[in-house]
Amino acid sequence: MASVQSIHRTVDDLYSDHHGWLLGWMRRRLGGGPHADDLAQDTFVRILSKPEAIVVREPRAFLTTIAQRVLANHYRRQDVERAWLETLSALPEASVPSPEMQAMVLETLLEIARRLDGLPRPVRRVFLLSQLDGLGHAAIAAELRVSVTTVKRYIVRAGQQCYFPED
Template identity: 45%
Template sequence: MHTPPPSLRQTADLLYRDHHQWLRGWLSHKVGCTHQGADLAQDTFVRVLGSHELGRLDEPRAFLMTLAQRVLYSFWRRRNLENAWLEALAQQPENYAPSAEDYALVRDAIETLDRLLGDLPLRARKAFLMNRLEDMTHVEIARSLGVSLATIERDIKLAFTHCYLASLDAIPNGITEAPSSTRP
């Protein structure tokens, strides 16, 4: 009698049971914190659930390692952005302290920016952030990154286009234009 292949849920459950502890330990070692490692392991398994490759795994640990490395890179990018913001904040006068709400808003903005730019090549992401956050000109960025001005202009255009297209994806279906005026 032929046994049907396991469902995607069963595969995910088995993957979690067999490899979660190993993955959590590996990530904890990478970030130097067991709690953060546990959070990153959970984030990795969230990505597992959304993966189209779940039904055809030959090497489960290699699959998990690939997803975990992506989660880890996103974590490091967000942490670097947050640290840059904290450094900029430290340059402010002593009596300036953001409220908890302001801090949460900035953290959300950083995470949104990271999500928006996460799929871009590293140089395009860097060029865009140098231009928008550090107010550097294209010429300064080209000099800093050691590439031509045309390359930087292309990279920044790519980043703007990427963000624009992502913003279109965020618009609910059915809305194609701004509401019309209701003036008589």
């Protein structure tokens, strides 16, 4: 087992040798903008947060894989934030929650999105139709042209992912 010091040395080397390349990669993906620096740093933070030793044979391929996940999370967060802001803007002023409650709801929505992200699209769709739109099993089955049994199975699968993730 590698020592903590050798793991950090490996990350230090990875950072010093490839940070500039990764930053350029991020900038190209984002079309410039202020987020490239933060997302490049987040990529290295993810590497540092791994409890197990890392062995990197292909540094750029390794960084690209992690950076793609960081970027996907960034886009997912933007989508959820945009949807939440649209929802807030549609509320009557008297119904708008406090800034603290807005932040709590946003974090909850982001966590749910993160947990549902690994599920196949039909499973996510069934779960969201059930939980957000309040449709019953038969209505979802009719809309998606699947059996009620399939709808129930998908809801259970998504519920397990939300409540008992394999993180």
